[in-house]
Amino acid sequence: MFGYHNKILIIDVSSKSWRWEDLQEEVLKDFIGGSGLGAYLLFNYCPPRTDPFSPENPLIFCASPLVGSRLTTTSKFAVVSKSPQTGFIGDSLSSSSLALSIKGIGADAVIILGSSNQWLSLKVDESGIQFNDASHLIGNTTSTTEGHLIETLGPGYGTACIGPAGENMVRFASISNDGGRQAGRTGNGAVMGSKKIKAISFKGYKKLNYFNELSLSETRRQLAIKSLGEATEKYRTLGTMANLSVFERLKVLPIGNFRNQSNKDFQSISGEAIHNEEKVSTSHCANCTIGCEKLVTIPNGGSAKVRLEYQSLFALGPLVGISDRETILKSSKFCDEMGMDTISAGSTCAWFMEAMQKGLIPKRWLELLPIYENDEDLLTKLLNAISERSGIGDILAEGSARASKEIGLGTEDFAMHVKGLEMPGYEPRSLHTMALALAVSTRGACHNRSSAYEYDFASSSNGGKSSKGRMVVEGEDYSAVMDSLIWCKFVRKVFDEFYVESSEILNNVTGWDMDPNQLARCGERINNLKKQFNIREGWVKDQDNLPKRIFTEPLSDDENRQSLSESDLGIMIKSYYDAREWTSDGLIPESKLKSLGIEC
């Protein structure tokens, strides 16, 4: 077969054994790869109601049909497991040469099952798998761990590893690869830690054939040219940190744990200011022509650089009410080195800081707090405590949802999460399509699985509330296809007709005859399967919701612009269920599952 190996590698770290299984072509046609294939494998390999930290929870690395094709931005992979933050599907994407290494061993996906008694570093190559003792790596940062393995394993290995946060099973721990890139959201690093896997390294050079190499070669050339055009200008120049000043001006930048009351000026941490005043270099993933990564040299940090993104800038800055650039850059770097998601880390700290200000933190918790001088110092010490699970950090490492539930006293109302996943830097009271997407997303408060903010920012988005459901469905299905092929989201505007062009490319890779509608249908199928997984794991309708603060604290008196009522969200959710052809309770009718070919 073209473009795929049709193989899954299944590794059991309990018994230190492995086996290969065939992957049927029909499954690949239905779920493609990446996030979609990961959802299929999770549904089938995770026993119902499995505890996320149980050995039975599979940790799945998925490549895609486009990995290895050398098409721009396609060196990407998905990591999927049952999320320790949400208890539902957890999936996260990362990029660069590790994707090539995973596929190079001859697998379309790698499933890790079981749990080890001792810390392991796995070495996977064409000669087999070594389960090496990793006790000497414990406590090391992600960059030290990866650097050590590069040095000891020799050239050609790609490594995914966890930092101390993953070792300590911080629920929002990430998995790091290729010099600090992160599979950041939903806590896959904690699942890896629960299995006592410090690192897994892949090396392989198994070649794949492509059905129409000649045509792919021309597509490769054309996409590379187009990817350097107007459609990616922002990402190539300032990167995503350009969002900060724009979002602040448009009042869609969440500030102070979404209270949006601050006397601070965040212009000094804008992408423009950082670009002008700091040393910034550009980097890019393997096989990417865009180069969105901005590496900022940290002031007073020696030669240390941080890979700075808008979401980290937002979560460790305005969200926690901090505008000191050095603190934010150091905090972002710290999270990457410890291996934890910056959004959830920042948001959990923001919740805690507000609860402290309101005198709602119990005395027994305050006694666990380190001595601090100011908010900047407090943030630094909280992040450190979380990564170690020391003192108050042991409670905060559970995330804002669980910590607030433990305190009560109304603190749940301003724990800014959906289904246990903390909210990203898009203000739902101003961006109503995004508000709906955050509420209904299968992975919790997620901005990446719908890109629904695009509808709010577009001039043509002024439809009524009942039109939002269709928009979110379109965005989710489109994103599911992107995340399964896998294209980088930043290349999306390069396509004139996404489904037409992508189905043609997929056919040239695989030799299939998939039409654009069938490809779009894959997106719908993937999202329905993700939802069906959540239903199986105990999802109830009330969990499609937003934090209470969103409804009770409008940003202004203008009802149409900067507020959102619970009843309006309810109308939008109904429109979403209708557009999905689900029941009024958000369940998927048997007939719908059958029409999509989903067997449960």
Added chain:
Amino acid sequence: MAISLTVELYGNSRIIAGQKFIQLKFAESKVGAADVIKELALLFPSLDGKVLDLGGKKLLSSYVFNLNGVGFQGPQKLKLRDGDSLLILPSQAGG
């Protein structure tokens, strides 16, 4: 009647021009996007081809106009009034 506008630059447009805010004055009250683009190109020629499409009297597709920080509007819909702020923003919203 003459009108004054403030043009606010964001993203790479600010880096190229080296300015956050630009004050523009027009002798006539009927001012459209094309007039603003022409004036900006006169003041900052380096914006042409990177932010402005001077030939087409429009922004490149990598940028959009926003009036007073409220909603997004295409150039044909812009109705500029005295005291308005016209924002030039990157059109890509992701991140």
